[in-house]
Amino acid sequence: MIDLRVLALSLLMTLSLSAESLVQLEAVSVQPLNTPKVLRGAEHFKQSCMSCHSLKYWRYDDVAKQAQIRLEDMPTWPLDSWGGHPPPDLSLIALEMGPKWIYTYLHAYVSDSSRPTGFNNLVYPNTNMPNPFVDMQGINRLKPEYDIHTLHLLDKPHWYQVVDFGRAGSMTAQQFDLYAEDLVTFLTYVSDPSIAQRAALGPWVVGYLLLAFACSLWVFMRMQKK
Amino acid sequence: MGLFLSLLLLLLLLRFALRFGSGVFAWIEQRLPVAHFLYEHLGRYPAPKNLNYWYVFGALALLTIAMQFVTGIWLVMMYIPTAEHAFSSVQAIMREVPYGWLIRYTHATGASLLFVVLYLHVFRSLLYGSYKQPRELLWLSGVLLMFLMMAEAYTGYVLPWGQMSFWACKVILSLFSTIPWIGDDLVVWLQGDYEVSGITLHRFFAFHVLGFSLIVLAMVFLHIVLLHVAGSNNPEGVDILATKDKQGWPKDAIGYYPYFVYKYIPVVMLYLLLMVLMIFYFPTATDFIFEKENFRPADPLVTPAHIRPAWYLSPYYAVLRAVPDKSIGALLMFLAIALWAFVPWLDYSPVRSMRYRSMFARISLAAMVVAFVVLGIFGSLPVDSSNLWISRVATVVYFSYFISLPIVSRYGRDYPVPKRIR
Secondary structure, three states: OHHHHHHHHHHHHHHHHOOOOOOOOOOOOOOOOOHHHHHHHHHHHHHHOOOOOOOOOOOOOHHHHHOOOOHHHOOOOOOOHHHHOOOOOOOOHHHHHOHHHHHHHHHOEEEOOOOOOOEEEOOOOOOOOOOOOHHHHEEEEEOOOOOOOOHHHOOOOOHHHHEEEEEEOOOOHHHHHHHHHHHHHHHHHHHOOHHHHHHHHHHHHHHHHHHHHHHHHHHHHHHHHO | OHHHHHHHHHHHHHHHHHHHOHHHHHHHHHHOOHHHHHHHHHHOOEEEOOOOHHHHHHHHHHHHHHHHHHHHHHHHHHOOOOOOOHHHHHHHHHHOOOOHHHHHHHHHHHHHHHHHHHHHHHHHHHHHOOOOOOOHHHHHHHHHHHHHHHHHHHHHHHOOOEHHHHHHHHHHHHHHOOOOOOHHHHHHHHHOOOOOOHHHHHHHHHHHHHHHHHHHHHHHHHHHHHHHHHOOOOOOOOOHHHOEOOOOOEOOEEEHHHHHHHHHHHHHHHHHHHHHHHHHHOOOOOOOOOOHHHHOEOOOOOOOOOOOOOHHHHHHHHHHHHOOOHHHHHHHHHHHHHHHHHHHHHOOOOOOOHHHOOHHHHHHHHHHHHHHHHHHHHHOOOOOHHHHHHHHHHHHHHHHHHHHHHHHHHHOOOOOOOOOOO
16 A cells, blocks of 8 residues: 555655746646647647748658648758757657647747846747747736746646736637647657557557457366366 | 467368378487486476466466567668667667567567566565575576676666666666776777777677577577476475386386476466557557667767666666775675675575565565565666665665575574475
8 A cells, every 4th residue: 555655755756856847837728639639739830830840750641641741841950940849849848748748848838028038938038939820819917926036936827827917919818728739749659659559459459359368268267177 | 269260270280291201200219318307307207296377477487588589580671780780770679670569579578577587486485495405506596697687687678778768778787897907998998989989889789689599599508408407496495306106217207298288378478468458559658668768869968867777677777876985886786796696605595486485485485585676776866865775774684684594594493304394
């Protein structure tokens, strides 16, 4: 019993320590098997991300074909561009950072005049990435009682608890949530496209082994009776 | 359905071939007695009649090692062992090679499950005293195999050349620098460069696919030979060879085939089911098989915040961190595995099975197992003062098993062992 509790505690601790975010990571429903959603995410990626980010390990598959994404259109940056920090490749970002991290990151931009881009991020403080969603999400700012440099002293609030919603963008909050969710779904699909094949093949293999288990058990039990 | 039909067809064909080819088979059998060999070592292998499900893990380990060899060969076909291409060739395997993801996920999941199986296999030996006379060399070959498996797992873990591959490689290699006098030169010699680099990767590749795996193959063969010389122990710890019938067959034994083969096949199916469920629905096992950091290509300039070994090595890593001095920590880490080699000579009690061992013996085994699990958990957590102290206590408990073994086995009051299996 004690071991179980220790295990649960250790799991919790590893989860909470895996990101140095200032705010809590929000739950997101990722559905990489929902093709229309993945396709919508692909469209969003083309629109909002692909001018800077590449997906170099992605292959030209049905999703790329249907979303009309040409892989050769993806940007390639020399290592010394952007002051030595070129925009990272996003092929594996969903496996590296996790869907919750990306989803919250996309929401958590706040205006900050001390940054060269005019924005800071509560999930990834001092990010070099400009806010791509000014027109859609609008501009949020940190509530006057909070300071981004002391936010880590708080016990991980939700990002929406510490921001004032400023000028509205072209999307409602729900629309923007869905937009980010689609994007995260698409990135999750791209990080491991085998998921479609796994989902198609999995039940057959599992069923076969269950049957083999039942048959072999039956044979053994009959043998034991004799 | 198709699978079953084809299997049926195959069986029919085999029968057909056997009937018409019996002359050929007899000719071969006369010169290379394969069937006789199998009969001798399965049908006529005297297995104690009370073998329980704890005895399945040896067979499962053999099966998993075979799977590792097969999937490994296919991975080598597509993998490129250079610092420039290792990471992207792994992604090519995952995305471009037909069923490449299946091969790679099976290899990675198989490695983790192999350690689950091996640890349970070792626990079985401790539980029923399988290391005792006359099976000391069998046990020693097992300890050596455990070392080899760890070397195999460690070199294999480096090959994807992600961040965790690189930094785990660096941390473990740095342990060799604590060896007095030759340490630093040894590290340079091992990594083939003044830093961990593509050269290190390339030689780890050689060790992983050829060096260690060939020795593993030889040792597995030796392990089975030694088992078949000494015969299987059993849950009662009774020496079945002491009572034989007139034909020289132990009275408490039955042939391994067919009874135990049929008994263990359902377990094998369950094991494969578990493996398939993990591969198809839970391949990263939340950081336990594929660490998040390892999806970022190796970068010698960026140290990950929290470097940790794979779960099956974390108990030893916890021992290393529990000791303030690095050289003594590294020595204890080595001893945490190497001391197992001496267990047959530390345990004086002639009684094998825990069923007839004293209460002290049972308690000390249980305490060691709990300490091992605790070390495993805390070895994978980031260090802070409270879990450091828990690791220290667990380290003391773990090593006190070896220290107390001679005392417990000499003064503990064991129960009388029956002559026959009931």
